[in-house]
Amino acid sequence: MFGLIFFGSIIFILGLYGVTTHKDVLRIFVSAEIMIAAANLLLAGFLIQGSAFSNPAESAIVMSQGFVFLFFVWLFTIANAVVGLPLFLLIKNRRQTQNTEDLNQLNG
Amino acid sequence: MLETIALYTLGILASLFAGIAVFSPHLVRSIIAFAMLLLAIVGFFAVLAAPFLALGQLVIFVGGLIALLLFGVVFGRNEDVESKAHMPTMTMTRFFAAGFIFIILFASFAGSLSTGASAVDFGAFSIMLFTEYWEGLLLGVFGLFIAVITAIFLMEKE
Numbered sequence: 346m347f348g349l350i351f352f353g354s355i356i357f358i359l360g361l362y363g364v365t366t367h368k369d370v371l372r373i374f375v376s377a378e379i380m381i382a383a384a385n386l387l388l389a390g391f392l393i394q395g396s397a398f399s400n401p402a403e404s405a406i407v408m409s410q411g412f413v414f415l416f417f418v419w420l421f422t423i424a425n426a427v428v429g430l431p432l433f434l435l436i437k438n439r440r441q442t443q444n445t446e447d448l449n450q451l452n453g
Numbered sequence: 454m455l456e457t458i459a460l461y462t463l464g465i466l467a468s469l470f471a472g473i474a475v476f477s478p479h480l481v482r483s484i485i486a487f488a489m490l491l492l493a494i495v496g497f498f499a500v501l502a503a504p505f506l507a508l509g510q511l512v513i514f515v516g517g518l519i520a521l522l523l524f525g526v527v528f529g530r531n532e533d534v535e536s537k538a539h540m541p542t543m544t545m546t547r548f549f550a551a552g553f554i555f556i557i558l559f560a561s562f563a564g565s566l567s568t569g570a571s572a573v574d575f576g577a578f579s580i581m582l583f584t585e586y587w588e589g590l591l592l593g594v595f596g597l598f599i600a601v602i603t604a605i606f607l608m609e610k611e
Binding site: 348349351352355356359360362363369371372374375376378379382383385386389390393405406408409410412413415416417419420421422423424425426427428430431432433434435 | 457460461464465467468471472474475480483484487490491494497498501502503505506509510513514517518521522524525526528577578581582586589593594596597599600601603604607608
């Protein structure tokens with residue numbers, strides 16, 4: 346379990362580093378997806394570890410509830426990708442840039 | 454013992470691929486490294502005796518998300534891709550990548566299936582999803598529907 350938390354945290358921090366340092370919109374998107382994948386990994390690890398403490402009948406229910414939650418995470422991740430990529434393409438085609446430093450119209 | 458070694462090996466590989474995905478200067482390689490990271494996570498789930506999660510991750514993330522990202526690169530005509538379009542083919546890298554995918558998928562699924570361990574009751578999961586959590590499911594599917602409509606609307610504006 347320690348290893349799972351350790352590696353999940355490393356992957357999450359790498360994704361966070363990518364989100365905060367990259368200028369390319371698509372790279373920021375990939376880094377955000379790395380963060381989501383790490384969060385999924387940690388969630389599943391905690392779920393599997395946590396359900397091992399209860400009896401088998403309760404364990405199946407706990408696992409099913411956790412999987413329902415993970416299913417929703419997947420659903421919204423895909424919705425995020427489905428909206429995010431057309432937005433990226435729209436910005437790229439209209440502004441002819443994918444550098445976040447050039448996309449400063451809302452700075453005020 | 455074997456399970457612990459597999460988990461730590463997968464963890465090191467996943468961290469390595471996450472690093473390549475973040476630090477690689479070539480965008481397509483970055484996305485391929487991200488796909489490898491997701492495959493390592495599939496291996497994690499399979500070793501943890503959760504084949505449903507592994508298959509879901511494989512289909513939704515490795516299949517859907519990577520295809521979407523690569524299409525995003527192709528249609529976005531990324532500068533990184535154009536400037537390095539004539540790179541020599543790296544047969545050995547492809548060979549090792551294919552070998553890695555095969556070993557991860559075969560070993561992890563064979564390991565999880567041979568123990569007979571299935572960490573979830575699929576019947577209970579399905580019943581729970583459509584009875585206890587039907588509001589959430591409805592909201593999620595509605596959100597996905599709106600996302601698809603928005604995507605079509607955004608693409609039609611071009």
